[in-house]
Every structure is written in C-alpha cells, then in structure tokens.
Amino acid sequence: MSITVKNLDYTYPSGVTALNNVSLKINKGEYIAIMGANGAGKTTLIKHFNGLLKPTKGHVLVNDIDTITSSVAEMAKIVGFVFQNPDHQLFLTTVEEEIKFGPTNFDFPEEQIQEDMEKVVTFLNLKNLLKRSPFSLSEGERKRVALASVLVMNPEILILDEPTMGQDAIQKRNIAKMINELNQQGRTITLVTHDVEFVAECQPRVVAMTEGRVIADGMAKDVLTNLEILAKTKLRPPQITALAWEIANQEQSFPKDVITISEMKTNLLEFRR
Amino acid sequence: MENIIQIRNLKFSYRPSRQPAIREIDLDIRKGEYIAIAGLSGCGKSTFCRCLNGLIPHFYRSGVMKGSVTVDGLDTRELPLYEITQKVGMVFQDPESQLMALTVERDIAFGPENLGLPREEIRARVEEALELVKIAHLRERAPHELSGGEQQRVAIASVLALQPKILVLDEPTANLDPAGAVDVLNIIENLQVQKKITVIIVEHRLELALQSATRLLIMHDGTLVFDDKPEKLIAKDIIPAEAYGVQMPSLIQLFTQLMDEGHSFSQIPFNIPLAASIILSELGSARSTSE
Structure with missing residues (x-):
C-alpha cells in the first residue's frame, strides 16, 4: 500500500472547507490522475500526501506512516512533490545548483549526485541550461527544472500538480513518456490535471473531485465518457469522445465510450463494414 | 483591407550580448483578423507580443530593437506607452498579475481613470466592458476571490475599457480549467465578431483556438515558419508541425x-x-x- 486517505476533512485557517470526508487508496505502482474544476480541492488533497498539510479530521498514511506524526523533510525522501507554479520551488542562482540542492542536503555521495543529475537533465532536455539562472528561463523550462530537482531524489512516490500546463507539444509528449517510464520502474504516480486529452492518451486511473469530495473513481475510459461526471467536474470530453457522441447521435449503434484515436479508428472501420 | 499592424525587419535581443529573441519578422495584419500563434516554449512568442504593445522597446530598455512595428499607422518607437495601450490591449497568462483593485468595477475603471476621462465616460466604458465579457453580476466582488476563468474575464474587461482596436493575449487560458478556457475563448471570439477587434492570441490548445482563428502563425527560433490558414497546416507534413511544438x-x-x-x-x-x-x-x- 502506498497512500491511504481515511475520512479526510480539511478546513483552511480562513474557515473555507476544502476537503469533505475524502477516502481513497492508492496502491504501490499505480498511476492516478485527480481531475476536477478549479477550486475542487485537488491541490489541497495532494498536499496531504507529503505532509505539507495535516488533516483537520481523518488520516493520511503514506507507506503506513501517519503524516500527522511525520515531518515534511522525512516525507521528502519517499514523496517527491512538483508544484503547479515552478516559482514556488525554485530559489537558487543556477539550474545546476537547483537540481543538486536536494541530494546535497541529504548528503548523497557527490558522484551519485552528478550521475543522477546527468540522467534527469538528459531526460528533460535541460543540458544546455545548467549554467542559466532559473528565473531567466521560460515558464515551460522552469517547470522542467522544478521537475528535475524532484526526480533527482529518486522518490518512490511522485506527485505532480498540473505537469503539462504551459508545455508545448514536444515537452508534453516527453513528460507523458517520462511519467510512463517512471511508473513502469515501479514508482507510484499521482498527478492533478485538467488536460483531458493527456489523460485520454495515457489512461491512468481517474479520481474526479467536486467541491471537496470524490465523486468518481475508475478507469479513464469510464470517467471521461460519463456526461454527468464531466458536467459536475466542469471537464469537457476528449475530442475523440465528443466525436463518438456526435456520430452516435445519428447512428445509434456507434459506441459512446471511445477515448483514444486508435480505438476510434477501430470502431470507425468496423462500423463501415 | 487595411493593415492595422505592419512589421518590417523586426529583430530584438534582451541584451546586446544575448542571442536575439526575435531574429527576423516581417508581417502584415489586417483589421479584424483572428490570429493564433503557436510554437515551442522559448521560440519568441511572448517577446513578439511585447513588441506589439510597445513594452518593447519602451519598457525593456536594455534590449536592442531593429526594424519597425507600425500599429494603426503609427510607429511604436515614436508613440508613448500610454497611447499604445489604448490601441493594443494586452492580456497575460496569469490574470492575478494584472488585477489589483478591491472590486471588479474599480479594476475596470482604473485604466480610463488614469487617462483622465470624464466621469460619465468612465462609467459608460465600465458598463460596456462588464457587458461584453458577461461579468456584470460580479461587479462588486473582489477579484482575488473569483475563479481563474472569472479573473481572466475581469482582466480582459479592464483592457477593453481602454477601447483598444487590437487585443493581444499571451496564453490566456493556460491557468484555467477546460470550462473556464472555453468561456474565455468564446468571449474573445464574440469581441472579434461584434466589435471587429483584431485578435492575436498565443494558445497551445489548438483544438480550442482553431475553432475561431482564421490565420495561424507558427514561430520557431525567433522567426515565422508558418503563416497561413490553419487548414493549410494539414496539407503540409504533420511531423514538421509537431517539431515546431504545435500539437495537432x-x-x-x-x-x-x-x-x-x-x-x-x-x-x-x-x-x-x-x-x-x-x-x-x-x-x-x-x-x-x-x-
């Protein structure tokens, strides 16, 4: 078991209740997307996964450690957290220092730090930016630096808040590929995203949230083709799903639960026969 | 039709020693066009937007600009920034960076007040802007309490109150959920149709932008590598388009x-x-x- 959320409530000091009786189990090695409208409580939920926020009520267990009793530093070795806004985690003068900061603080051996850094910068296409200041970089580049500085710690659980936001097509594909690889290496991945097209192609388990509650939890294919859930979470169906619905409007035998391009092609060719 | 923007041999570097962010751009934009701009991160899209609204060269003074940008018949180098902002309204990715007043209404009134317009004129402009982006019901609210999509609409309204002929939007939907993004893009399309405002929008979500855009520009490494109707993109090879960061x-x-x-x-x-x-x-x- 990786993460267990039990009857979690969270109320901000301002009095706003952001989470309302959330229960959720994330197994080791799973790949989960948490989806929902702005303000649904997604980010508040994942901030509990590394102890940044402590439950107002209920419990969050990470590898059987209760986050109430553990420090964020302790959790940082297990849980890597990549913020939505990279400026919230970048503060050093060069990209290289930024990436080395975590492992240096944990006294990893210098050679290993160098080796791990080489790996992530190659992976994230940051090699020729190592000497630059993070603040001279574009939004998309800064986001990759923030991701690199977390990945270099080799966390067992990786939490990403809107990893594809502001990324161009190539970086998006790289991120999708990288997340898949990290997941195949056995890491647990939890990400928050609005990007239905990304989720349609990557097909993680989807947890849908509205107003601080989980309203659906299932396969991407089931959640993203459910009109009621989409409406409640203010998500739009993937383009391919919308096309399937439009076709099914006129040809009732056409399946409505189609989310990927390849599924759509198969269905179209079958339908043609 | 009349060119509202003319760009000739435009080059720009943020510092004399730095690689140019804009290598060479020549471009004519006609009044009332709806133009989408796409390209890899770091290709110069945001720099290009800053050239359109006069932030370059007036604000980024340590930079080196060559060539010319003519907006509504006037050279941006010779026009003070406050006059350019009445012609070219700029909306950024993060609406919070643009909003500062305690109520939506005050925020929208800020620009016209600073121009020293008469009270009645300010009131009329605020009302019109509220109507255009459909946020009249939010007038008394504090901008920071609103959702991202609502905030972005307030930011657009604040810019509209200056009655610009051109609206430049730099990834206006990047921080919004899908419903908020669709709302904002619908509003923008409406403005182009109703008010004949020229729209130039940097947008990664082509599936949304291409529903309204009549012209697509793709930037790469500080130059334009594609300038045509969106349909033409498909006629060319799909792979180069993706190499330029354009997600089909x-x-x-x-x-x-x-x-x-x-x-x-x-x-x-x-x-x-x-x-x-x-x-x-x-x-x-x-x-x-x-x-």
Missing part, C-alpha cells in the same frame, strides 16, 4: 491517420459536428464504392 488536435490526428491509411476526405474538419458529418457521409460512401 486529436481530431486532426484521427483524420490524418485515416488519410495515411488510404481513406480520402473532401476536407479536414476543425470542429466536431463537421467531423461527424464528414465521417458519416464520406466513410459511408467509401463503403458503397469499395463493395
């Missing part, structure tokens, strides 16, 4: 893949209803010819 909407990918596999279609659709009707009529007719 999955609808377009579907059609391109079907065409690669030997199907032919009368056109490539950019919206769902058209796509469905093309599939139903043309994949169907393929059935009758192949049998």
Whole structure:
C-alpha cells in the first residue's frame, strides 16, 4: 500500500472547507490522475500526501506512516512533490545548483549526485541550461527544472500538480513518456490535471473531485465518457469522445465510450463494414 | 483591407550580448483578423507580443530593437506607452498579475481613470466592458476571490475599457480549467465578431483556438515558419508541425491517420459536428464504392 486517505476533512485557517470526508487508496505502482474544476480541492488533497498539510479530521498514511506524526523533510525522501507554479520551488542562482540542492542536503555521495543529475537533465532536455539562472528561463523550462530537482531524489512516490500546463507539444509528449517510464520502474504516480486529452492518451486511473469530495473513481475510459461526471467536474470530453457522441447521435449503434484515436479508428472501420 | 499592424525587419535581443529573441519578422495584419500563434516554449512568442504593445522597446530598455512595428499607422518607437495601450490591449497568462483593485468595477475603471476621462465616460466604458465579457453580476466582488476563468474575464474587461482596436493575449487560458478556457475563448471570439477587434492570441490548445482563428502563425527560433490558414497546416507534413511544438488536435490526428491509411476526405474538419458529418457521409460512401 502506498497512500491511504481515511475520512479526510480539511478546513483552511480562513474557515473555507476544502476537503469533505475524502477516502481513497492508492496502491504501490499505480498511476492516478485527480481531475476536477478549479477550486475542487485537488491541490489541497495532494498536499496531504507529503505532509505539507495535516488533516483537520481523518488520516493520511503514506507507506503506513501517519503524516500527522511525520515531518515534511522525512516525507521528502519517499514523496517527491512538483508544484503547479515552478516559482514556488525554485530559489537558487543556477539550474545546476537547483537540481543538486536536494541530494546535497541529504548528503548523497557527490558522484551519485552528478550521475543522477546527468540522467534527469538528459531526460528533460535541460543540458544546455545548467549554467542559466532559473528565473531567466521560460515558464515551460522552469517547470522542467522544478521537475528535475524532484526526480533527482529518486522518490518512490511522485506527485505532480498540473505537469503539462504551459508545455508545448514536444515537452508534453516527453513528460507523458517520462511519467510512463517512471511508473513502469515501479514508482507510484499521482498527478492533478485538467488536460483531458493527456489523460485520454495515457489512461491512468481517474479520481474526479467536486467541491471537496470524490465523486468518481475508475478507469479513464469510464470517467471521461460519463456526461454527468464531466458536467459536475466542469471537464469537457476528449475530442475523440465528443466525436463518438456526435456520430452516435445519428447512428445509434456507434459506441459512446471511445477515448483514444486508435480505438476510434477501430470502431470507425468496423462500423463501415 | 487595411493593415492595422505592419512589421518590417523586426529583430530584438534582451541584451546586446544575448542571442536575439526575435531574429527576423516581417508581417502584415489586417483589421479584424483572428490570429493564433503557436510554437515551442522559448521560440519568441511572448517577446513578439511585447513588441506589439510597445513594452518593447519602451519598457525593456536594455534590449536592442531593429526594424519597425507600425500599429494603426503609427510607429511604436515614436508613440508613448500610454497611447499604445489604448490601441493594443494586452492580456497575460496569469490574470492575478494584472488585477489589483478591491472590486471588479474599480479594476475596470482604473485604466480610463488614469487617462483622465470624464466621469460619465468612465462609467459608460465600465458598463460596456462588464457587458461584453458577461461579468456584470460580479461587479462588486473582489477579484482575488473569483475563479481563474472569472479573473481572466475581469482582466480582459479592464483592457477593453481602454477601447483598444487590437487585443493581444499571451496564453490566456493556460491557468484555467477546460470550462473556464472555453468561456474565455468564446468571449474573445464574440469581441472579434461584434466589435471587429483584431485578435492575436498565443494558445497551445489548438483544438480550442482553431475553432475561431482564421490565420495561424507558427514561430520557431525567433522567426515565422508558418503563416497561413490553419487548414493549410494539414496539407503540409504533420511531423514538421509537431517539431515546431504545435500539437495537432486529436481530431486532426484521427483524420490524418485515416488519410495515411488510404481513406480520402473532401476536407479536414476543425470542429466536431463537421467531423461527424464528414465521417458519416464520406466513410459511408467509401463503403458503397469499395463493395
């Protein structure tokens, strides 16, 4: 078991209740997307996964450690957290220092730090930016630096808040590929995203949230083709799903639960026969 | 039709020693066009936007600008920034960076107040802007309490109160959820249709932007590598488009893949209803010819 959320409530000091009786189990090695409208409580939920926020009520267990009793530093070795806004985690003068900061603080051996850094910068296409200041970089580049500085710690659980936001097509594909690889290496991945097209192609388990509650939890294919859930979470169906619905409007035998391009092609060719 | 923007031999570096962010751009934009700009991160899109609204050269003074940008017949180098902002309204990715007043209404009034306009005129402009972006019901609210999509609409309204002829939007939907993004893009389309405002929008979500844009620019490494109707993008090879950071909407990918596999279609659709009707009529007719 990786993460267990039990009857979690969270109320901000301002009095706003952001989470309302959330229960959720994330197994080791799973790949989960948490989806929902702005303000649904997604980010508040994942901030509990590394102890940044402590439950107002209920419990969050990470590898059987209760986050109430553990420090964020302790959790940082297990849980890597990549913020939505990279400026919230970048503060050093060069990209290289930024990436080395975590492992240096944990006294990893210098050679290993160098080796791990080489790996992530190659992976994230940051090699020729190592000497630059993070603040001279574009939004998309800064986001990759923030991701690199977390990945270099080799966390067992990786939490990403809107990893594809502001990324161009190539970086998006790289991120999708990288997340898949990290997941195949056995890491647990939890990400928050609005990007239905990304989720349609990557097909993680989807947890849908509205107003601080989980309203659906299932396969991407089931959640993203459910009109009621989409409406409640203010998500739009993937383009391919919308096309399937439009076709099914006129040809009732056409399946409505189609989310990927390849599924759509198969269905179209079958339908043609 | 009249060119509202003329760009000649534009080059720009943020510092004399730095690589140029804009290497060479020549471009004419006609009044009332709706232009989408795409490209890899770091390709110069945001720099280009700053050239349009005069932040370059007036604000980024340590930079080196060559060539000229003419907006509504006037050279931006010779026009003070406050005059350019009345011609070119700029909306950024993060609406919070643009909002500062305690109520929505005050925020929208800020620009016209600073121009020293008469009270009645300010009031009329605020009302019009509130109506145009459909946020009259939010007038008394504090901008920081609103959702991202609402905040972005307030930011657009604040810019509209200066009655610009051109609206430049730098990834205005990047921080919004899908419903908020659609809201904002619908509002923008409306402005272009109703008010004949020229729209220039940097947008990664082509599946949304291409429903309204009549012209697509792709930037790469500080130059324009594509400038044509969006449909033409498909006629060219799909792979170079992606190398330039342009993510083909999955609808377009579907059609391109079907065409690669030997199907032919009368056109490539950019919206769902058209796509469905093309599939139903043309994949169907393929059935009758192949049998």
